[in-house]
Amino acid sequence: xxxxxxxxMSFEEAMAELERVVNQLERGDVPLEDSxxxxxxxxxxxxxxxxxxxxxxxxxxxxxxxxxxxxxxxxPVEGL
Amino acid sequence: MSDLIDDPTPGINAPEFTVTELSGAVKRTIEGEFSHVxxxxxxxxxxxxxxxxxxxxxxxxxxxxxxxxxxxxxxxLATQPEEGLEVVATGRLTTFPGQxxxxxxxxxxxxxxxxxxxxxxxxxxxxxxxxGLFAAERKKPLPYLPEVIGVVTSPSGAVIRDILHRLRxxxxxxxxxxxxxVQGQKxxxxxxxxxxxxxxxxxxxxxPRPDLLIVARGGGSIEDLWGFNxxxxxxxxxxxxxxxxxxxxxxxxxxxxxxxxxxxAPTPTAAAxxxxxxxxxxxxxxDGQSARLTRGITQSTTQRGQRLRDLSRALPKPGVLVExxxxxxxxxxxxxxxxxHAAAQKKRVRMVEVSGSLRPASLNRLTAEAKxxxxxxxxxxxxxxxxxxxxxxxxDLGKILARLDRVGNSQVAxxxxxLSALERMRQSLGxxxxxxxxxxxxxxxxxxxTTKSAxxxxxxxxxxxxxxxxxxxxxxxxxxxxxTPPPEQGTLL
Numbered sequence: 001x002x003x004x005x006x007x008x009m010s011f012e013e014a015m016a017e018l019e020r021v022v023n024q025l026e027r028g029d030v031p032l033e034d035s036x037x038x039x040x041x042x043x044x045x046x047x048x049x050x051x052x053x054x055x056x057x058x059x060x061x062x063x064x065x066x067x068x069x070x071x072x073x074x075x076p077v078e079g080l
Numbered sequence: 081m082s083d084l085i086d087d088p089t090p091g092i093n094a095p096e097f098t099v100t101e102l103s104g105a106v107k108r109t110i111e112g113e114f115s116h117v118x119x120x121x122x123x124x125x126x127x128x129x130x131x132x133x134x135x136x137x138x139x140x141x142x143x144x145x146x147x148x149x150x151x152x153x154x155x156x157l158a159t160q161p162e163e164g165l166e167v168v169a170t171g172r173l174t175t176f177p178g179q180x181x182x183x184x185x186x187x188x189x190x191x192x193x194x195x196x197x198x199x200x201x202x203x204x205x206x207x208x209x210x211x212g213l214f215a216a217e218r219k220k221p222l223p224y225l226p227e228v229i230g231v232v233t234s235p236s237g238a239v240i241r242d243i244l245h246r247l248r249x250x251x252x253x254x255x256x257x258x259x260x261x262v263q264g265q266k267x268x269x270x271x272x273x274x275x276x277x278x279x280x281x282x283x284x285x286x287x288p289r290p291d292l293l294i295v296a297r298g299g300g301s302i303e304d305l306w307g308f309n310x311x312x313x314x315x316x317x318x319x320x321x322x323x324x325x326x327x328x329x330x331x332x333x334x335x336x337x338x339x340x341x342x343x344x345a346p347t348p349t350a351a352a353x354x355x356x357x358x359x360x361x362x363x364x365x366x367d368g369q370s371a372r373l374t375r376g377i378t379q380s381t382t383q384r385g386q387r388l389r390d391l392s393r394a395l396p397k398p399g400v401l402v403e404x405x406x407x408x409x410x411x412x413x414x415x416x417x418x419x420x421h422a423a424a425q426k427k428r429v430r431m432v433e434v435s436g437s438l439r440p441a442s443l444n445r446l447t448a449e450a451k452x453x454x455x456x457x458x459x460x461x462x463x464x465x466x467x468x469x470x471x472x473x474x475x476d477l478g479k480i481l482a483r484l485d486r487v488g489n490s491q492v493a494x495x496x497x498x499l500s501a502l503e504r505m506r507q508s509l510g511x512x513x514x515x516x517x518x519x520x521x522x523x524x525x526x527x528x529x530t531t532k533s534a535x536x537x538x539x540x541x542x543x544x545x546x547x548x549x550x551x552x553x554x555x556x557x558x559x560x561x562x563x564t565p566p567p568e569q570g571t572l573l
Contacts, residue, residue, distance in 0.1 A: 012224035015362075018369050025376035032384055039377040046373065049366045052225065056359050058252030060244060062235050062259055063287070069273050071287060077257060080241045 006044045011052035018045040103177035110182060114173035119145070119184065120192050123165045136161050138169060138184065146183040147171070158265050159189055162203070166196035197302065201309050204336060208311070213318045219342045220323040222354065223291050228254045229355055230290030230322070232274040235259040239298045239348045246352035251359040256290055262297040267307025271295065275316040275324070292355055293322050295337060296348040299330040308335035317341050327351035515546035523549075 006014065021042040025035055061074035097105070124137030124144065132151035137144050147169065149161070161167070171186040191197045208214065229247070233239050235257055247253055258278060260270040274295075281289035295317065297308065307313065308328045317324050318340040326341035327348045338344040345351035507513060511521065522529040524538035535541065541552040 010223075010225070011362075015224075015365075018366075018373075022369050022372045022376060025380065026372060028376075028380055028383065030380075032380070035377060035380045039373060042369075042373040046366055046370045049362070049369075053359055053363055053366065056252045057254070058244075058248055060255045060257065062257040063277075065259070069270065071258075071277055071281075074256065074287065077235070080244050 006041070006048050009045075009048055011049060014045050014048040014052065018042060018049060021045060100177070103175070103180070107175040107177060110173050110175055116170075116172055117184070118168055118170050120166070120168045121145070123161050123163055123167055126161050126163050134161060138167075146181065147186050148183055149186045149189070153187055157189055159191055159200075161189055162200065164203075165200055166192040168192045194302065197306070201336065204309070204311055204314070205339065208314055208318075208336070208340065213314070214339045218318070222323045222325070222343060225251070225357060226253065226290070226292035226355060228256060228288045228290040228292075230256045230258060230278045230293045231296060232258045232260055232271055232278070232293065233296040233348075234262045237298065239296050242347075242349045243294065243296060243352045246349045247356060250353065251356040251362075253356060254288065256288070261307075263300065263304045263307060268310035268313050271307060272310075272312040272316045275313075275320055279320055279322055290322055293320060293324040294327060294345075294348075294351045294355060295324060295341070296327040296351055297329060298348070299333065302333075305329050305333055305335050308337045310336070313337055314340050325351045325354055512546070515544070520545050521549075 004013065006017075009017065021038050024030060025038045025042065030038060060077040060080065062077045063071045064073050064075050066072050119138060121138035121140050124139045126134065126136045128134050132154065134149040134154050136147050136149070138147050139145075149157070154160075159165075159167070167189050168191075169184065169186045170188040170190075171184050173182055173184050175182040191200055212218070231240060231243060233243075239262075240257060244255065247255065256278075258274040260274050261267045262271075275293065278290055278293055281287050283289045295308075297305065305328060308326075314336040317326065317337050323342045325343045325345050326335075326337045327345040327350065328335045328337060331346035334344075343354055345354050511519070515521070521544040522535065523542045523544065524534070524540060527534075527538075529535045529538060529541065542549055543552065
């Protein structure tokens with residue numbers, strides 16, 4: 001079990017941890033107290049995964065360059 | 081008439097040049113005639129002194145021409161001269177009168193045909209591979225779900241559209257496009273700068289740093305794609321800390337960047353597929369996990385509940401556990417009183433049995449018997465016999481004592497007489513009587529000295545006379561020089 005708080009996990013980490021928790025719970029050999037904790041952790045991980053999946057926002061911008069080719073900022077790109 | 085015939089003697093009529101004039105004429109001729117030439121040849125020895133100019137030889141199997149590329153030209157050449165490269169050089173000829181030499185001042189240089197290009201590419205590939213830049217362990221894993229994707233490509237055209245479409249279908253993300261020329265002279269430097277520029281962005285800065293890069297270009301001829309074969313592009317891609325997907329040309333086109341990128345996608349669309357997972361699938365997966373989670377916890381509690389009920393059924397009632405014991409207690413305590421009575425009764429009977437034979441008459445009989453035996457014995461005791469015997473023995477003792485007295489006295493008188501006789505004899509025989517007549521006894525220690533030699537050896541002599549003895553001084557047997565005592569020191573005080 002990783003020590004990283006669920007709220008700081010990347011989607012991939014949360015995903016791997018969720019899978020681990022589900023497998024452990026399904027094995028059914030954990031004490032009742034722990035299985036309740038596992039369930040709660042699983043629910044938090046699931047929430048984290050869904051959050052990350054909800055952040056599916058498309059935002060396309062092109063970098064603007066000065067005459068020397070150094071980036072100066074961005075300009076939104078639309079219609080592609 | 082003979083004068084009309086030109087005399088063939090050489091040197092008469094021909095103009096005469098100085099060396100400088102001739103060199104100048106040659107210079108004019110050569111520089112005029114060859115002010116713009118294209119020459120094809122293989123690059124021989126290349127030297128790059130610190131001045132920044134490049135000196136090289138162009139050669140074929142029979143001839144060599146020296147060449148020079150001035151510093152300003154060298155900096156903007158698309159193809160850097162490399163030894164062994166087959167090139168077409170464009171420039172002009174100049175002479176160098178001081179050394180009777182001529183050379184070509186090269187203004188542009190280009191690989192001569194496809195074969196030369198491929199040979200050069202092969203050489204670069206070997207060099208980079210030799211540095212380990214293609215090694216599989218250098219390849220970084222792509223992030224599972226990148227937050228920001230940086231795309232290095234032309235901002236217009238089908239490529240970026242394909243990428244954005246596919247991203248939108250799978251998992252819409254933030255995309256930063258770094259616009260570059262994807263062919264021509266500017267392609268390689270711009271792509272290089274774009275890759276380096278993305279890496280320079282700081283995470284969380286004004287411009288978000290991508291966590292994945294895609295370098296993409298559509299299909300084209302080998303010359304069109306050539307920018308992605310440049311060493312600078314390949315090195316920038318290899319040095320990139322951000323995982324990089326290359327997608328240049330069609331599936332069959334392989335450029336140098338494909339060897340150093342972390343993943344190679346056959347097409348720009350495929351690059352988008354490598355970049356992100358499918359959102360809907362992930363949502364479904366999360367739902368599935370959620371269902372498994374709920375099922376898991378439900379099953380876990382249900383099973384435990386069932387087991388609890390099963391066990392509690394098997395548990396006997398508490399009353400049953402003590403009933404048997406209680407019954408035993410009742411039964412035993414009932415027997416306690418009667419058994420005590422019975423035991424006392426038994427003991428009483430036994431006591432009566434034993435005490436029945438105990439009577440005073442039998443004791444009396446025993447004492448009477450013992451008294452009679454005592455009287456019997458006492459009557460046989462006669463004290464007269466004892467006194468008579470004592471009297472007789474006393475008499476015998478008196479007689480023996482009288483005899484002992486007599487014998488003792490006569491013995492002592494006899495010994496006394498003998499003793500005085502012996503004393504008189506001793507006095508007359510002993511030397512001490514002789515002393516009274518003027519003799520003396522000489523001793524040394526315990527020894528009696530009887531000879532003169534013994535007297536001389538003796539250290540001290542003692543002479544006994546009749547009225548006592550005296551010693552003659554202890555003469556030292558061997559006088560030695562006495563150590564003289566140190567002179568007494570005067571006291572200070």
